[in-house]
Amino acid sequence: MNEPLLRIEDVGVTYGKGATALSALRDISLDVRSGEVTLLLGPSGSGKTTLLQVMGCLLRPSQGRVSLRGQALHALDAEALSALRLAHVGFVFQHYNLFPTLRAWENVAVALDLKQFPPRQQQAAALQLLERLDMGNRANHFPAELSGGQKQRVAIARALAGKPGLILADEPTAALDGKSGQDVVATLQALAHRENCAVVIVSHDPRVEPYADRVLHLEDGRLVDDRRRHGNQA
Amino acid sequence: MPPPPALIGTSLLAWRNLSHDRARFIVTLIGVGFAVLLMGVELGLLVGFARTTSGLVDHSRAALWITPAGTTNVDIAGRMDERRRFQALAVPGVASVGKLMLQFGFWKKPDGGNESVALVGFEIESEALQPWNLVEGRIADLQQQDAVIIDRLYADKLGVKAIGDTIEINSQRARVVGFTRGLRTFTQSPYVWMTHRNALAYSRYQPEQTTYLLVGLEPGADVEVVRHALTERLGRVDVWKRADFARQAQKYWLITTGAGSALLLSALLGLVVGIVIVGQTLYATTVDRLPEYATLRAMGAPASYLNRVILKQAAISAAFGFSLGTLAAYAIVAISAYGNVAVIVPWWLLVVLAALTVLMCAFGALISIRRLVRIDPSSVFA
Numbered sequence: 113m114n115e116p117l118l119r120i121e122d123v124g125v126t127y128g129k130g131a132t133a134l135s136a137l138r139d140i141s142l143d144v145r146s147g148e149v150t151l152l153l154g155p156s157g158s159g160k161t162t163l164l165q166v167m168g169c170l171l172r173p174s175q176g177r178v179s180l181r182g183q184a185l186h187a188l189d190a191e192a193l194s195a196l197r198l199a200h201v202g203f204v205f206q207h208y209n210l211f212p213t214l215r216a217w218e219n220v221a222v223a224l225d226l227k228q229f230p231p232r233q234q235q236a237a238a239l240q241l242l243e244r245l246d247m248g249n250r251a252n253h254f255p256a257e258l259s260g261g262q263k264q265r266v267a268i269a270r271a272l273a274g275k276p277g278l279i280l281a282d283e284p285t286a287a288l289d290g291k292s293g294q295d296v297v298a299t300l301q302a303l304a305h306r307e308n309c310a311v312v313i314v315s316h317d318p319r320v321e322p323y324a325d326r327v328l329h330l331e332d333g334r335l336v337d338d339r340r341r342h343g344n345q346a
Numbered sequence: 347m348p349p350p351p352a353l354i355g356t357s358l359l360a361w362r363n364l365s366h367d368r369a370r371f372i373v374t375l376i377g378v379g380f381a382v383l384l385m386g387v388e389l390g391l392l393v394g395f396a397r398t399t400s401g402l403v404d405h406s407r408a409a410l411w412i413t414p415a416g417t418t419n420v421d422i423a424g425r426m427d428e429r430r431r432f433q434a435l436a437v438p439g440v441a442s443v444g445k446l447m448l449q450f451g452f453w454k455k456p457d458g459g460n461e462s463v464a465l466v467g468f469e470i471e472s473e474a475l476q477p478w479n480l481v482e483g484r485i486a487d488l489q490q491q492d493a494v495i496i497d498r499l500y501a502d503k504l505g506v507k508a509i510g511d512t513i514e515i516n517s518q519r520a521r522v523v524g525f526t527r528g529l530r531t532f533t534q535s536p537y538v539w540m541t542h543r544n545a546l547a548y549s550r551y552q553p554e555q556t557t558y559l560l561v562g563l564e565p566g567a568d569v570e571v572v573r574h575a576l577t578e579r580l581g582r583v584d585v586w587k588r589a590d591f592a593r594q595a596q597k598y599w600l601i602t603t604g605a606g607s608a609l610l611l612s613a614l615l616g617l618v619v620g621i622v623i624v625g626q627t628l629y630a631t632t633v634d635r636l637p638e639y640a641t642l643r644a645m646g647a648p649a650s651y652l653n654r655v656i657l658k659q660a661a662i663s664a665a666f667g668f669s670l671g672t673l674a675a676y677a678i679v680a681i682s683a684y685g686n687v688a689v690i691v692p693w694w695l696l697v698v699l700a701a702l703t704v705l706m707c708a709f710g711a712l713i714s715i716r717r718l719v720r721i722d723p724s725s726v727f728a
Contacts, residue, residue: 161727170644170724191648194723198646209641209726213362225355226647234354270645282727 116143117200117277117310118167123176125162125333136162137173137333144312146277149304149323152314154330160314161282163330167312168201168280169193181277198226202271204300206283208263210255216266217242217251223273241269245299261292268299279303281313285320297323356651360658363631374627378667379674381620381706386675386699387689388613392606394688399532399599400592402466406475408444408560409569411586412576419598420558420591421464421533423448428554430580437575439567444472445542446558449549450535454514455505462535463504465515467545474560477539483509483524488541495524499686500536515548530688532599561585617706624663624710628656632714636721643723652721656714660707668703672696 125137137159144150144167154160165171166178169185170193178185180200185193203209210219220238229237242251245265255263264284271279281300285293297313301323304311313320321327321341329337353361364371397404402420403411412434414424434443447467452460468475476485477495487493494515496504506513511522515538531537546553563572569587576585586594600606632639639652675691682689691699 165724165727168644170727194643194646194648196646197644201646203644203726205641205726209637211359211362211638211641213366214358218358221354222359222642223645226642226645226651231354 115145117146117181118144119177119179120144120166121177123166123173123178125159125166125171126174135333137166140176140333140335142328142335142338144278144310146310147304147308148325149301149311149313150326150328151320151324152312152328152330153316153321158330159333160330162333164280164282164312164314167278168203169197198274200277202273202276202279204264204267204271204279204281204284206286208255208260208267208287210263210266210270212255215252215254216247216258216269219255219266220270220273223270227274229274238269238273241272242266244272245269259292260288261295264288264292264296265299268296268303272303275307277310279309279311281311281315283315283317284313285315285317290319293317294319356654356658359655360662363635363655364659364662367631370627370631374623374663375666375670377623377627378620378663378703378707379670381616381623382668382671382699382703383674383678384616384619385613385702386671386691386695387678388609388616389695389698390675390679390689390691391687392600392609392613393692393695394530394682394690395532395605395609396596396600397690398530398688400595401529401531402448402475402537403588403592403595405478406560406588407562408474408588409563410561410573410576411588411591412443412559412561412580413584413586413591414557415582415584417584418602419595421448421531421535421595423557425551425555425557426559426583428556430583431556431559433580434559434561434576437572437579439564439572439575440561441564441567442472442474442562444469444474444560444562445556446475446560447542447545447549447551447555448557449545449551451516451538451548453504453538454517456511456513457505459505461504463515463538464531464533464535465545465548466537466539467542467549468539469542472560474562477524477526477529477537479527479529481525481527485524487523488539488544490521490523491544492518492520493523493540493544494520495526495539496522496536497526497529499528499530499684501525503686504536518548520548528683528688530686534686617702620667620703620706621709624660624667624707625713626710627663628659628711628714629717631659632656632717636717637726639718640721640723640725643721644726649719652718653715656711656718657708660711661704663710664703664707667707668700671703672699675699 120140120142123140127134152160166173217238220241221234224234224237239251242248247265250262284296297320300311303309326340414426417423431443434440449465451463451465453463454460506522509522513520529537573585679689679691
């Protein structure tokens with residue numbers, strides 16, 4: 113078993129104080145490893161998104177420890193957390209969150225620019241990433257000119273810019289039709305397995321489960337089930 | 347609007363954020379351009395007025411001006427005795443002393459009606475001061491008994507069409523023998539150039555009187571030493587270095603009368619208008635794109651990256667707006683060359699305008715930057 117990329121120990125997140133305090137996560141402990149697709153399931157309000165925010169260094173937990181690539185998060189300020197996200201985390205959003213005024217390749221290039229890729233190499237690198245996701249022929253299109261599945265592929269290409277170790281995907285299939293959704297999840301799985309990324313997917317979509325190596329189940333902010341799947345769809 | 351091919355990263359985001367909404371972009375550019383135009387014209391008027399108020403002094407070749415005591419500007423002065431000329435000539439370092447008379451008079455137009463004019467009597471043989479930008483006639487023609495030269499800008503006002511037209515000055519016949527171009531007067535009483543001898547005849551001056559004495563120095567003479575010596579020797583007069591007298595004239599008309607303050611206030615208003623327009627537009631663009639900024643922040647963009655996008659938007663607005671505004675300002679400068687009021691935008695004023703435009707857009711960007719500081723990257727999952 114390889115070293116965990118992300119380690120979460122006894123993490124709790126509480127919003128508010130006193131009588132109005134609301135516990136979104138309680139006593140969560142888990143490891144996320146490279147090369148695996150982890151599926152995070154649970155009903156609405158169970159804390160999935162909060163846990164994703166903690167995993168993505170977007171939210172500091174109220175208690176417990178989180179470390180990414182061995183770096184403890186609790187002592188880091190907002191800018192240091194940004195730097196950590198930039199170095200190690202790629203995000204895929206339910207509504208793609210592409211920049212509507214930029215072409216597909218420019219959306220990817222912005223991520224490369226953030227990671228201080230040499231400006232002259234950004235376009236070629238962005239096109240290469242889009243080619244990997246079969247989006248090379250749509251590279252010059254604006255998001256409004258792409259289908260939902262194509263937008264999500266561009267978003268995945270953008271998340272892959274700079275080869276992050278951890279890809280966090282929030283409901284990546286929710287806005288897609290059946291075929292597009294399956295294609296997107298298959299792509300994420302391929303990334304985890306072929307490029308040794310850790311992929312965490314939050315989803316309600318039952319079509320996702322066959323592609324997962326591990327399924328976590330959250331209820332009321334607690335991790336109630338953690339099981340590994342064998343013989344998942346490849 | 348395709349961007350230049352080199353645009354990437356923050357420059358690309360800034361350009362597209364602005365240019366994507368063309369209507370808003372055009373409104374921004376018009377707003378910034380208008381602010382630049384307002385500042386440029388007001389400051390250009392200030393420069394034009396300043397140069398007009400001191401035009402006679404600036405164009406003189408005299409190192410020193412001897413004026414009646416208490417003189418505050420070149421257009422309004424008392425008179426002094428011509429004997430002081432000889433006293434001045436006796437001061438070491440003085441090479442020449444020319445007489446200059448300046449006196450308001452009444453100009454009766456050929457078809458009736460009067461205008462106030464400023465009679466400028468100078469010595470043709472002296473190089474201390476002569477009319478400049480002569481476009482018709484010759485200065486030598488002024489040696490005729492009733493000859494005068496006026497400026498083309500005021501020809502209509504004075505009812506004159508061409509050389510040879512006759513009019514009356516203080517009820518005495520005079521004849522136009524030449525025209526200058528662009529010699530404006532702040533008092534709006536046009537300069538009427540004539541010999542000192544003729545000026546005495548047209549005015550109520552005594553033959554031994556004059557208004558100013560213009561002093562030329564011997565080579566190597568120290569202007570401050572000579573000025574001091576003249577002050578000591580002549581008494582009851584003021585002795586000015588040329589630049590000091592020019593500044594005094596500008597100060598008198600622009601500050602003492604409040605004319606300059608009004609122009610500066612208008613220029614300041616232009617600056618404020620620009621800040622408001624740029625601030626409002628950038629803020630609206632920023633608020634529209636908050637989810638995109640949150641996405642960038644979630645992706646790991648440092649705050650400085652977001653700030654660079656905003657500042658580049660401000661810089662783009664400044665560059666385009668400045669170009670638009672200065673083009674319009676120079677159109678007004680060109681038109682003003684044919685009018686009584688000069689709008690002058692020299693190169694250094696262009697630099698000042700550029701700096702003010704950058705300042706204006708930077709201030710306009712601050713409110714957006716303050717908004718982005720508070721952005722929560724976790725809102726991308728909201």
